Amino acid sequence: MARYTGALCRLCRREGEKLFLKGSRCYTDKCAVEKRKYAPGQHGQNKGKLSDYGIQLREKQKVRRIYGVMENQFRIYFKKASRMKGVTGEALLQLLERRLDNVVYRMGFSTNRREARQLVKHGHFLVNGRVVDIPSYLLKVGDVVEVRESSRQLMVITDSLSMAEHRGFPEWIEIDIHAMKGKFVRIPSREEIQLPVHEQLIVELYSK
Template sequence: MAKFMGPRFKQCRRLGLNVCGHPKAMDRSTKGTSRADKKLSPYGVQLLEKQRLKAYYGVLEKQFSNYVKKATKDTDPTGYALLKRLECRLDNLVYRLGFANSIRQARQMVVHGHILINNKKVDIPSYSVEIGEVISLKESSRNNLLFKDNFINSLNQYNYLSKDYDNFSGNLLKYPEREEIPILIDEISIVEFYSNH
């Protein structure tokens, strides 16, 4: 599985967005400014937004391009369709439900077989979760204190997800509306980037 291997804090500061989930990732006490702080051309803005969204969801270029192509064929506006597809990835919803404290950790949990969909193991982080599907922690993994504490102590609540604390599970109730997706991104710029290139 290909993944970004560079320094994550540096990547966060360069993109002007906390893409690694660490609370200190955006500490500006270090030297230098983010690329997001500099005056950019329209192309530069589009490119930066694309890089930010890719990094936030941990998706590489080829896979991201495929998401954009599918989004252009959706009946919803392309930018929203793109965000909706990324938001409903299994690794992201494992993170949103609180099983993991970052998307990166959620991806590891999925790959290592800790996560079930409708009681069946799914180890593909990019799996597209459908409405009504139940995401749960494998029975034997519920003894892992890190996973258990993450899930129980997570305070994040999303209108498109429900949590069942007793059964260490969650459910995708509906596809998220644009305003419910908790990421500051200009998806229109990303659509423009791909329509111009």
């Protein structure tokens, strides 16, 4: 499966804001967006005015990069969201939030979604008592995610939990830190998906 293997900080600089793709580094002075607040490349500092299409495209790219989803997969999510009841843009974000790698990140078992995706692929998590190694697996309300017994001493997971405990957890999941498990309580509302995106622009882009 295709995946992005380039520098993550370039993606944040291209969008002109922090996408928190590198976990704890994004909260420090080492963050590339803090050091160089312009797009990467030779002409990065000569940023011109974007057209309406350009603005919509950048918003779509931003969401794709936040969740680590490739273009074809993102289109599938959008088509599925457009068939769901309610607002299409909100349904799209809710689908992306239900991904197993995202929920693992939200539960504090990893410092970023990229790390969560790798941990899931290596089979470190159980969903309702069964090993699931598919990052795009969509969780349902009531599903329980827990760290495998043999993986509970991994430093990457314990350190991530420690940091997440200080930051707090979303209200749409329940966490038992000592048992290293969490429950997907309900679908998050748009207000609870705290991302700096305007999903309606994505709907307009794909509606052309």
